[in-house]
Amino acid sequence: MLTVSGLTTEFRTRKGPVRAIDGIGFEVPTGVAVGVVGETGSGKSVTIRSVLGLLPGYGRVIGGRAEFEGHDLITASRKRLRHVRGNRIGFVAQNPFGALNPVLRIEKQFANVVRAHRRMGRAEVRDLALRRLESVQVPSPERVLRGYAHELSGGMAQRVVIALAMLHDPPLVIADEPTTALDVTVQRQILDLIAAQVAGGDRSLLLVTHDLGVVAQYCARVVVMRSGEVVEQGAVADVFTDPQHPYTRKLLAAVPPAPWSASARVEVTR
Numbered sequence: 001m002l003t004v005s006g007l008t009t010e011f012r013t014r015k016g017p018v019r020a021i022d023g024i025g026f027e028v029p030t031g032v033a034v035g036v037v038g039e040t041g042s043g044k045s046v047t048i049r050s051v052l053g054l055l056p057g058y059g060r061v062i063g064g065r066a067e068f069e070g071h072d073l074i075t076a077s078r079k080r081l082r083h084v085r086g087n088r089i090g091f092v093a094q095n096p097f098g099a100l101n102p103v104l105r106i107e108k109q110f111a112n113v114v115r116a117h118r119r120m121g122r123a124e125v126r127d128l129a130l131r132r133l134e135s136v137q138v139p140s141p142e143r144v145l146r147g148y149a150h151e152l153s154g155g156m157a158q159r160v161v162i163a164l165a166m167l168h169d170p171p172l173v174i175a176d177e178p179t180t181a182l183d184v185t186v187q188r189q190i191l192d193l194i195a196a197q198v199a200g201g202d203r204s205l206l207l208v209t210h211d212l213g214v215v216a217q218y219c220a221r222v223v224v225m226r227s228g229e230v231v232e233q234g235a236v237a238d239v240f241t242d243p244q245h246p247y248t249r250k251l252l253a254a255v256p257p258a259p260w261s262a263s264a265r266v267e268v269t270r
C-alpha cells in the first residue's frame, strides 16, 4: 500500500541544516495496521509530514521515495498530492481543533472536503456527512453539522476529524498521535473508533504513537524510530517478545507492568 525508502528530511535553521530523518524505510502492507513508535524527537511526525507533503516551508525532503498507488508522493505535483490527501489517504492529526476551521460551520467543512474531490449537491453532501458522523458515533449529528468546532468537546471534535478523514473511503489512514490532545477518558474510545474504521477489510493504518501498549493492542506491525532512523521493525508479536535492538529493549523495559501482572503485585505488597 505504502512503501517508504531512503527518506531523508532536513530543516533549515540559523545554525545550518538539521537532519530530522535520515534514510528511513518501512512498508505499510494492504489491510495491515502499522505502529510507529519512538521517543519525543525521534522523527515520527516529520516522517508522516514528509510523506503527505505537509512540511513547513523551511523543511525539505532531500532524498528517498514514498510509493503509493504507483506514484512517488515525494516528487508528486501539488495537484496530485491534494488529490491523494483526503481522497486516497485520510489524515488524523494530534489536535482536532487545529484540523478544524474555527469560523466555518461543520457542515461547510464537510462540503469543502467533498467538493475538493467530487461534484455533489448540498443534500447529497449532507447525507454523506450524516452517515460518516453516525459511523463514528457522534450523537445528534444534525446539530453538530449546524454548529462550530468550539462547541464540541475534544473527543467529539476528533470524531468529526475522523469522519472527515473517512469521507471518501480512503484505502490508507494515517493518524499522528490522534489522542495526545484528548482527555484520558476518551483516548481509548477514539483509538477503538479508528481501529473499527480500518478493521476487517483492505484498509491500512499507519499509527504514530509513543505508547507501546497502543501498538500491542491495535497494530500487527511496528516500526521503531530513534534519532531520525528506523532501528527495528517487524511483526509486533516478534519485536515485542524478542526485540533485537537495545533501544527497543529499553523502550519495552520502560513500559510499566500491567497492574494485574505478577511483578506489579510484588511491588504493591512489598
Ligand SMILES: Nc1ncnc2c1ncn2[C@@H]1O[C@H](COP(=O)(O)OP(=O)(O)OP(=O)(O)O)[C@@H](O)[C@H]1O
Binding pocket: 011, 013, 018, 019, 020, 021, 038, 039, 040, 041, 042, 043, 044, 045, 046, 047, 056, 210
Ligand atoms: N519545525 C522544526 N524545525 C526544526 N527542526 C525540527 C522541526 N520539527 C522537527 N524538527 C526536528 O526533527 C526531529 C524530529 O521531530 P518530530 O516532531 O518528527 O519527532 P516526533 O518523534 O514526532 O516527536 P513527538 O513524539 O514529540 O511528536 C526533532 O528532533 C527536530 O530535530
